[in-house]
Structure formats: C-alpha cells, structure tokens
Amino acid sequence: MAIDMHELYGSMVFNDTVMQDRLPKSTYKELQRVINDGETLTRDVADEVAHAMKEWAMEKGAAHYTHWFQPLTGITSEKHDSFLTPIAGGRALMRFSGKELIQGEPDASSFPSGGIRSTFEARGYTAWDTTSYAFIKDNVLCIPTAFVSYTGEALDKKTPLLRSMEAVSAEVKRVLKLFGKDVKNVHTTVGPEQEYFLIKEEDYANRLDLLLTGRTLFGAPPCKGQELEDHYFGSIRPTVNRFMEELDTELWKLGIPAKTKHNEVAPAQHELAPIFTVSSAAIDGNLLTMELMRKIASHHGLVCLQHEKPFEGINGSGKHNNWSIEADGENLLNPGKTPYDNLQFLVFLTAVIRAVDEYQGLLRMTIATAGNDHRLGANEAPPAIVSMFLGDELEGVVRAIIDSKEYVSKGDKTMDLGVPALPSFIKDNTDRNRTSPFAFTGNKFEFRMPGAEVNLSDCNMVLNTIVAKALQDYLEAVEGAKDFEKATKQYMKQVLTDHQRIVFNGDGYDDSWVGEAEKRGLLNLKNTPEALPEYIKPASIALFEQFHILNPVEVEARYEIRLDQYSKKINIEAQTALRMVHARYLPAIIEYSTTVAESIEAKQGISAKISTSGEQKLLAKLADGIDQVTSATERLDAALAKAQQVTDLQKQADDFANSVIPAMRALRNEVDAMELIVGHEYWPVPSYNHMLFYT
Numbered sequence: 001m002a003i004d005m006h007e008l009y010g011s012m013v014f015n016d017t018v019m020q021d022r023l024p025k026s027t028y029k030e031l032q033r034v035i036n037d038g039e040t041l042t043r044d045v046a047d048e049v050a051h052a053m054k055e056w057a058m059e060k061g062a063a064h065y066t067h068w069f070q071p072l073t074g075i076t077s078e079k080h081d082s083f084l085t086p087i088a089g090g091r092a093l094m095r096f097s098g099k100e101l102i103q104g105e106p107d108a109s110s111f112p113s114g115g116i117r118s119t120f121e122a123r124g125y126t127a128w129d130t131t132s133y134a135f136i137k138d139n140v141l142c143i144p145t146a147f148v149s150y151t152g153e154a155l156d157k158k159t160p161l162l163r164s165m166e167a168v169s170a171e172v173k174r175v176l177k178l179f180g181k182d183v184k185n186v187h188t189t190v191g192p193e194q195e196y197f198l199i200k201e202e203d204y205a206n207r208l209d210l211l212l213t214g215r216t217l218f219g220a221p222p223c224k225g226q227e228l229e230d231h232y233f234g235s236i237r238p239t240v241n242r243f244m245e246e247l248d249t250e251l252w253k254l255g256i257p258a259k260t261k262h263n264e265v266a267p268a269q270h271e272l273a274p275i276f277t278v279s280s281a282a283i284d285g286n287l288l289t290m291e292l293m294r295k296i297a298s299h300h301g302l303v304c305l306q307h308e309k310p311f312e313g314i315n316g317s318g319k320h321n322n323w324s325i326e327a328d329g330e331n332l333l334n335p336g337k338t339p340y341d342n343l344q345f346l347v348f349l350t351a352v353i354r355a356v357d358e359y360q361g362l363l364r365m366t367i368a369t370a371g372n373d374h375r376l377g378a379n380e381a382p383p384a385i386v387s388m389f390l391g392d393e394l395e396g397v398v399r400a401i402i403d404s405k406e407y408v409s410k411g412d413k414t415m416d417l418g419v420p421a422l423p424s425f426i427k428d429n430t431d432r433n434r435t436s437p438f439a440f441t442g443n444k445f446e447f448r449m450p451g452a453e454v455n456l457s458d459c460n461m462v463l464n465t466i467v468a469k470a471l472q473d474y475l476e477a478v479e480g481a482k483d484f485e486k487a488t489k490q491y492m493k494q495v496l497t498d499h500q501r502i503v504f505n506g507d508g509y510d511d512s513w514v515g516e517a518e519k520r521g522l523l524n525l526k527n528t529p530e531a532l533p534e535y536i537k538p539a540s541i542a543l544f545e546q547f548h549i550l551n552p553v554e555v556e557a558r559y560e561i562r563l564d565q566y567s568k569k570i571n572i573e574a575q576t577a578l579r580m581v582h583a584r585y586l587p588a589i590i591e592y593s594t595t596v597a598e599s600i601e602a603k604q605g606i607s608a609k610i611s612t613s614g615e616q617k618l619l620a621k622l623a624d625g626i627d628q629v630t631s632a633t634e635r636l637d638a639a640l641a642k643a644q645q646v647t648d649l650q651k652q653a654d655d656f657a658n659s660v661i662p663a664m665r666a667l668r669n670e671v672d673a674m675e676l677i678v679g680h681e682y683w684p685v686p687s688y689n690h691m692l693f694y695t
C-alpha cells in the first residue's frame with residue numbers, strides 16, 4: 001500500500017499547521033509571541049489553546065492527557081488524566097482548561113531531587129514548554145513540560161538544556177554582529193544516531209540479568225562473533241524489517257524525521273538516524289524513538305535492548321550526538337567558500353576547540369553512567385579520554401594559524417590565512433575518525449561518547465554552555481579592537497596554541513594514545529565515580545552559575561543523584577548476579593556433574609575395563625568449577641555487603657566501582673568457564689550463540 005506521507009507525517013502532532021487551522025487568528029498570533037518571543041501566556045489564550053487541543057485530540061481518539069517530562073532519572077514520565085468532568089444529572093463532559101494545559105502537579109516526592117526538596121520546598125510542578133509541540137501517543141495527549149520545584153529549581157533534564165540553548169544563542173548573535181550580520185533565530189541542532197539490539201522475546205524472558213539490568217551479567221563468548229564483518233549494512237532480517245517499517249511509520253506520525261536504518265557491526269545490532277533538528281526537539285524525539293522501539297519490538301516477538309553493553313566482547317551501543325549551530329538557516333560549522341565566511345567559521349571552530357579542551361572533564365562527566373563504563377575504551381567505542389578529530393585539512397589549517405604560516409592544502413592550493421580560501425572539507429570518514437570521541441565531520445561535530453541509553457540533554461547542556469563561554473571570551477578579546485580581523489587572528493593563534501593538545505587525529509584505539517594523552521595533560525577519567533566530581537568542581541559551578549544554567553544547589557543535587565543512581569545500578573547487578581548463580585547456575589552445574597558421576601559409576605559397575613577417564617577429567621573440572629564459583633560468590637557477597645554499608649555517596653560509588661565490579665567480573669569468569677563445558681540441555685539460560693544469531 002502506498003504511503004501518503006502528506007497525510008501521515010506529523011498527523012499526531014499539534015503542530016504549527018494544526019494551530020493555524022484550529023485557533024482563532026488572534027489567539028494563534030498571541031501564542032506565536034509566547035513561543036518565539038518568550039512573552040507570558042495569558043489565561044484566556046491558554047484556555048482557547050487547551051480547548052482546541054482537546055477537540056483535536058478527541059477527534060484522534062484521545063480521552064486522556066498527560067504532562068510529559070524528563071525527570072532526573074533521564075527517562076520520560078507521564079501520569080494520565082482524563083478530560084472527564086462530571087456534571088449534574090449523572091452526566092459528564094470532556095473538558096480541558098488552560099490551567100490544566102500550562103501547569104500540572106505530579107507527586108514530586110517520587111522523583112529524585114538530590115536533596116533539593118528537603119532543603120527547599122516539598123512540591124514540584126510541571127509547566128508547559130511552549131517550544132515543543134503537544135502530540136498524541138497511545139491515545140493520550142502528551143504535553144511536553146518542564147519540571148521545576150516551587151522555589152524554581154529545575155528538577156528535570158530539559159530546563160537547563162533550554163537555558164543553555166538560550167545562552168549560546170545570545171553569544172552567537174553578538175559574534176555574528178561583528179561579522180555584520182543581524183540574525184534573529186539562532187539555535188543549536190542535534191542529530192542523534194541511536195544504536196540498539198533486537199533479540200527474541202523468549203530469550204530475554206529467560207534471562208534475569210537482561211530483565212533486571214538490561215545487560216548480560218554472564219555468558220561465554222559466541223563461537224562466531226563479529227569477525228566476519230558480515231552484519232554491518234548486511235541485509236536486514238525479515239522480522240527486523242517489519243519492526244523497522246512499523247517504527248518508521250509511528251515515528252513519522254509523531255513528526256520525528258527518521259531517515260536512515262541499517263544493521264550495525266555486531267550481530268543483532270541496528271541503528272536508526274533521524275534528520276537533525278533543533279536540539280530540544282531532537283532530544284524529545286530521541287526519547288520518543290527509544291520508547292517506541294521498545295514498544296514496537298514487542299509486536300514482533302522481539303525485545304529492544306538499549307543498554308550500552310548488553311553483550312560482553314560484542315560491540316556496545318552508542319548514541320552519536322551530531323551537533324551544530326544554525327543562525328537564520330545558516331550552518332555556522334559549514335566551512336564555506338568565501339573568505340569572510342571562512343574567518344567566521346574559524347572563529348566558531350576555535351571556540352569549540354577551546355571549550356572542549358577547557359571543559360573536557362565536564363563533557364566527559366555528562367555521559368558517565370554505569371552502562372557506558374563498559375563501552376568506553378572497549379574496542380569499538382572511543383576511549384574515556386576526550387580528544388578532537390579535525391581531519392587532515394582542518395588540522396593543517398589549525399597548525400598554520402598556530403605557526404603563522406601559509407596553509408598549503410593537499411590540492412596544492414596555497415592559502416594565506418589573511419584571505420583564507422578553505423579547501424572544501426570532504427567528510428573524513430577514515431577509521432581514525434571513527435575512534436575519535438569528538439570528530440569534525442564536514443559541517444558538524446559528532447560527539448561519540450554518549451551511550452545508547454543516555455538522555456542527551458546533559459551533554460548538550462554542557463556543550464552549549466561551554467561554547468557560549470568560549471565565544472564570550474572571544475568577544476571580550478576582540479570587541480572594541482581597531483582592526484577586528486587582526487585582533488581575531490591574534491586571538492585564534494593564541495587560543496589554538498594554548499589548546500592544541502586536545503586535537504588528536506591518530507588512532508584512539510591504539511594503546512599508545514593513553515600514554516600520549518597523559519603527556520599532553522588530558523584527563524583520563526576511567527569510570528563514572530571518577531568522572532562525576534567534575535560536575536561540582538568550582539570552575540563548573542561558576543560556569544553554570546554565570547550563564548544561569550544551574551545554580552550551585554541544582555548542580556550539587558544532580559551530582560548526588562548521578563552518584564546514587566550509579567551505586568543503585570551496580571547494587572542491582574550484583575544482587576541479580578548472586579541470585580542467578582544460586583538459583584540457576586550452581587544447580588545446573590551440580591546436576592550435570594551428578595550425571596557425569598553417575599555415568600562413571602554405571603560404567604564401572606559393568607566392567608572396570610571400560611574407560612572412564614574422559615568423564616573423570618570432566619568431573620574434576622566441574623567439581624573444581626563448583627568450588628571456584630562458590631568462593632567467587634562469597635567474595636562478591638562480602639564486597640557487596642561492605643559497599644552497601646558506606647554512607648558517603650562518593651565513597652560508596654567508588655566502592656562499587658573498585659570492589660563490587662571486580663568481584664562480579666571474577667564470578668562471571670568462573671561461571672562462563674563452566675558454560676563452555678556443561679551440556680547444552682543442562683545450561684539454564686540462553687547462550688550468546690542463541691541470542692545473537694536467530695532467524
């Protein structure tokens with residue numbers, strides 16, 4: 001059946017077209033002023049908008065509404081209320097007021113607040129984010145909202161993101177003024193590439209670790225991994241294809257521009273990339289995409305795994321954050337061809353380099369999670385060290401600026417940086433680029449450290465804010481200068497000299513990079529508890545405060561929540577591992593060893609001449625395995641009990657990282673070794689072979 005894209009796309013979104021259609025002209029105009037110019041929404045306008053929304057939603061089959069928001073857990077939250085309003089005579093009407101549209105009051109006590117509420121005010125409320133369109137999902141009208149405490153502290157991921165977009169936009173406008181441009185609409189753009197795994201529902205249901213933690217805590221490597229490289233861009237399984245088709249359709253209905261889908265490198269791994277859009281909308285879209293992936297998978301007998309590292313030894317899943325800035329439709333990270341624009345491009349490039357170097361720890365922190373710790377530095381993902389890839393051409397340009405030399409491009413075009421004619425930057429899609437945490441890819445930067453599961457609000461909040469800060473530094477240096485071009489070049493030379501250490505075009509997977517990075521003074525924050533303190537460094541707190549992104553209380557709260565979540569996640573993993581060993585693995589190994597022992601006995605009962613040496617060897621290995629598994633369990637038990645007693649959040653997270661995780665790893669090694677020798681029918685859970693290779 002042909003798809004009528006005109007009908008389909010955005011059909012579940014209360015977007016601009018619908019608003020123009022359904023709102024009285026004056027109301028529409030008022031609302032535009034609220035959305036675009038930040039004017040306050042009057043009750044009358046809110047009432048009219050709410051009414052129109054309800055009518056529209058009911059025509060689409062919705063009888064409920066919800067304020068849709070992103071609490072500090074990073075996942076989205078909703079609580080459904082119906083439009084129902086009882087009236088006299090035992091009847092009811094469907095009503096939706098402006099008040100209900102603009103403000104909600106979820107029970108804030110059940111959401112993490114990192115002590116904000118105990119310090120300040122007990123309640124929190126959700127407020128309509130007029131910059132995001134309302135939409136219908138599962139017959140519920142969803143109203144995107146910000147979640148804040150009554151004293152104004154942000155309790156969500158979105159509020160500071162919006163603030164950071166404002167901050168960078170203000171600085172960009174000032175910079176562009178110097179270039180003679182008076183722009184109106186500046187926003188950052190994001191194109192999030194989402195990786196995920198699809199496995200069969202029945203396998204998932206048989207693995208407590210996947211069910212409770214999203215990753216396999218045990219599992220011997222499959223006989224075949226990804227070494228044949230036959231999955232990447234390979235033809236897509238029919239079941240998966242049907243899943244992807246349904247997903248695309250549902251995403252398009254929600255106005256999410258899903259564009260590319262393909263198999264990834266690992267078996268059973270896939271990727272979806274949308275066309276980029278305004279950061280906040282792109283992140284809303286990504287969260288919805290993740291939710292729909294999970295839901296739609298179930299229609300096809302599949303489960304969508306979004307954990308960063310569901311399978312040990314197999315590529316993990318990332319979420320590349322493609323990022324740029326757009327000013328009145330112009331992509332500011334497009335190198336362009338005309339000289340003046342090139343200088344402008346170099347100013348923004350310099351700002352990003354400075355920002356990423358100066359706040360490398362903060363950026364690293366934003367994507368530090370228990371799940372991502374397994375992925376970063378593994379063989380397919382960027383290392384935990386932040387560095388930037390510029391590609392040969394652009395690095396040459398940077399070098400030339402530092403050395404005050406002419407730049408000679410590969411095409412033998414000389415380029416005097418006074419009148420730069422930048423070579424056109426073809427996408428540098430080399431392997432080296434793939435290993436870089438932060439790569440320039442033609443007309444945007446691609447931040448590759450975020451893991452598949454993370455809410456991208458945090459890293460974009462930081463990215464926007466640190467670039468705002470770097471642009472402000474630039475403005476301070478050149479504003480009022482007699483010769484603006486000269487001052488700009490001097491500034492760039494200085495900044496690029498100071499921050500060149502962050503530029504690394506080599507192979508990030510190479511072991512020598514770790515030593516080299518250390519020599520350069522780059523941070524190597526190995527795991528989440530090491531990275532999180534970057535949040536509360538004085539420089540970070542000052543930065544957030546200066547640009548009104550987060551106040552010190554909010555920063556502290558977020559740091560605590562992240563620590564707490566980390567420890568809780570590892571705690572659940574350890575408990576799950578122990579339970580699986582006692583309930584599943586040990587009984588299985590014991591049962592199998594009993595069978596082997598019985599076989600020996602039976603044979604010997606018939607004749608002592610029948611050899612049992614194979615069984616004897618196997619039995620000895622199994623008996624030894626049972627002992628090893630048991631003592632590894634005892635060690636994990638002890639490490640866990642100790643970590644659970646620690647009260648200081650940072651120390652507790654450190655303890656989970658440094659003693660519980662190694663104990664879990666040791667236990668896993670013992671169990672996985674047994675999986676290789678225990679009979680298939682005895683093994684209690686689906687194997688990697690089984691889960692990753694299916695038809």
Ligand code: ADP
Nearest residue numbers: 189190191192273274275276322323324331444
């Ligand atoms: P790949 O990284 O796989 O080579 P592409 O370069 O085509 O793929 O794009 C990857 C993602 O980058 C897409 O989601 C795309 O929309 C996004 N993207 C492209 N240009 C921009 C931009 N100016 N700002 C933000 N994201 C962008």
Ligand code: MG
Nearest residue numbers: 193320322446
């Ligand atoms: Mg990419």
